[in-house]
Amino acid sequence: MAPLFPGKSVDAATAGQMSFVCDEVDPMKGVAALKGHLAQAAGAEGISDATKEWGALRWYDMAALAALRARCCDAPPPLELPHAPEGCPPLDEALNDLGAAVASASAPDDRAVAKATRRYTRTVQCVVRIGAASRFGRKNNPTAGEARAFKKVLSRALQDAAAKR
Numbered sequence: 001m002a003p004l005f006p007g008k009s010v011d012a013a014t015a016g017q018m019s020f021v022c023d024e025v026d027p028m029k030g031v032a033a034l035k036g037h038l039a040q041a042a043g044a045e046g047i048s049d050a051t052k053e054w055g056a057l058r059w060y061d062m063a064a065l066a067a068l069r070a071r072c073c074d075a076p077p078p079l080e081l082p083h084a085p086e087g088c089p090p091l092d093e094a095l096n097d098l099g100a101a102v103a104s105a106s107a108p109d110d111r112a113v114a115k116a117t118r119r120y121t122r123t124v125q126c127v128v129r130i131g132a133a134s135r136f137g138r139k140n141n142p143t144a145g146e147a148r149a150f151k152k153v154l155s156r157a158l159q160d161a162a163a164k165r
Contacts, residue, residue: 001070004156005038008103014041022073025080027062027095028137034065053149059124059142060150062091063117065155066099082135088126094119108158110115111132117154 001015011093019035022032042048057064060078069076079099081092094116101116121142127133128141 001068003159004068004071004153006053006152006156009048010041017019017041019073020064022076025042025077027065027079027081027092030065030079031061034068035061040052051154055151056145056149058146060134060135060146060153062095063098063120063150064153066095067102067154070099070102071157073091084123085130085132085135087129087130088091088132091120091121091123091127094127102154102157105158108155110158113154113158117150 001018002012005015010150014037017078018034020033021030021138023094024033033056035051038048038050038054039046042051054061054064066079069079076099079092079095081090084090098116098120101110105113126134127139128138133139
């Protein structure tokens with residue numbers, strides 16, 4: 001998992017302690033646990049490049065978790081979220097599709113990953129539009145800054161994929 005985090009903010013020993021993300025099916029719980037682990041690993045101040053990046057992801061933290069699981073876990077169970085609000089596609093389905101696209105990607109510019117990312121973003125926008133963002137601990141639509149932070153995580157995940165092929 002270490003190469004999927006910025007710089008040297010996560011070493012091999014710390015990454016080895018993050019296997020819990022492979023078993024957690026609730027992406028909100030998984031993200032909270034991962035952020036806590038990253039803060040603890042950062043030391044007394046709890047700040048590292050990884051904690052900053054994961055703090056900036058907001059709506060995309062669950063997507064980043066799906067990508068992380070796809071690259072680092074052997075057949076993780078599907079992610080599960082509360083039922084989608086009526087009129088929106090299931091958010092957990094969009095996350096699982098994104099994870100599947102990342103798992104099968106072989107290049108940083110994989111079209112299936114881009115399509116799955118757009119689907120996830122549209123699903124989030126629907127959840128916000130319907131007024132159900134608070135179900136996921138959010139208020140507003142994802143911002144451009146959140147999307148940029150996610151692209152960085154995704155880029156490292158896909159570069160790692162290309163290197164392994």
